[in-house]
Amino acid sequence: MINVEIINCPFCRENNAEHWAEECGWKTVRCRDCGYLYVNPRPSVQIRNDATELGVHASGDDLDISERRIGKKVDLYRKALQSLYADVWLVNQPITWLDIGAGYGEMVEAVKSLAHPNSRVLGLEPMQPKVTAARALGIEMISGYIDENTPKCRFASAINIFSHIYDFDDFLLKVRCILEDGGELLIETGDMGNVQERDQFPGELGLPDHVAFASERHMTGFLERNGFEIVAVQSLRVDGLLFSAKGLVKKILGRSTVLSLPFSSPYRSIRIRARKHPDVRSDQE
Numbered sequence: 001m002i003n004v005e006i007i008n009c010p011f012c013r014e015n016n017a018e019h020w021a022e023e024c025g026w027k028t029v030r031c032r033d034c035g036y037l038y039v040n041p042r043p044s045v046q047i048r049n050d051a052t053e054l055g056v057h058a059s060g061d062d063l064d065i066s067e068r069r070i071g072k073k074v075d076l077y078r079k080a081l082q083s084l085y086a087d088v089w090l091v092n093q094p095i096t097w098l099d100i101g102a103g104y105g106e107m108v109e110a111v112k113s114l115a116h117p118n119s120r121v122l123g124l125e126p127m128q129p130k131v132t133a134a135r136a137l138g139i140e141m142i143s144g145y146i147d148e149n150t151p152k153c154r155f156a157s158a159i160n161i162f163s164h165i166y167d168f169d170d171f172l173l174k175v176r177c178i179l180e181d182g183g184e185l186l187i188e189t190g191d192m193g194n195v196q197e198r199d200q201f202p203g204e205l206g207l208p209d210h211v212a213f214a215s216e217r218h219m220t221g222f223l224e225r226n227g228f229e230i231v232a233v234q235s236l237r238v239d240g241l242l243f244s245a246k247g248l249v250k251k252i253l254g255r256s257t258v259l260s261l262p263f264s265s266p267y268r269s270i271r272i273r274a275r276k277h278p279d280v281r282s283d284q285e
């Protein structure tokens with residue numbers, strides 16, 4: 001029997017939610033007050049941390065064999081960074097950049113390809129098998145989570161890790177501590193703002209490894225109440241061919257995927273570039 005915890009809405013802290021979806025025996029609920037989607041009950045913190053370090057799912061399944069390094073991601077990230085950080089590449093000064101939850105290091109590679117050659121670009125990743133795989137490719141990686149030994153940096157990024165994070169307020173306060181004054185954070189995650197019903201979301205929700213699903217309003221809310229100001233927001237489609245192909249692979253492997261058709265879903269992904277504000281705004285808590 002897996003240990004679970006029952007929680008209030010992680011965004012507005014109210015306890016007023018309705019059933020939204022079920023997957024692999026886990027339930028996602030929607031907060032009636034703020035619309036936030038979250039898994040409740042969810043695996044306990046201890047179960048979650050043990051599973052992450054071993055690189056297995058919190059539900060006890062083996063690591064999804066379709067998950068691996070995706071070289072195409074380097075090109076996709078590079079293209080996105082080129083425009084979103086055009087001002088940084090134009091100045092062409094050495095920078096420090098830490099990618100949090102770096103996976104196989106694709107984002108680190110993309111940043112390195114654009115940044116001044118004397119820059120320090122590295123990844124932080126809790127899953128040991130991924131750290132080992134990235135290091136074998138010559139990518140500088142730190143194993144684990146943000147702590148007092150994490151190097152300070154000018155830029156940080158957190159790409160598609162939001163849904164895995166239990167306490168996003170706490171996460172952002174930790175990111176603040178490793179950012180230099182005026183430093184910046186890039187977040188990319190799904191945007192459920194226009195997704196009303198479960199069947200509008202293409203593919204699996206990925207419960208219980210994914211524990212929360214936000215919209216742009218929630219993301220900017222989290223950032224602003226934890227001392228960040230928004231620099232830029234990009235919205236992008238994610239139900240294109242790559243995403244559908246991934247869903248198809250999982251279907252073949254016998255997972256309970258809703259097969260998605262390309263370009264049919266209101267689901268979006270968002271990238272938010274945010275700057276560390278000198279003070280955390282206490283009025284929003």
Ligand SMILES: [Zn+2]
Nearest residue numbers: 009012031034
């Ligand atoms: Zn709420």
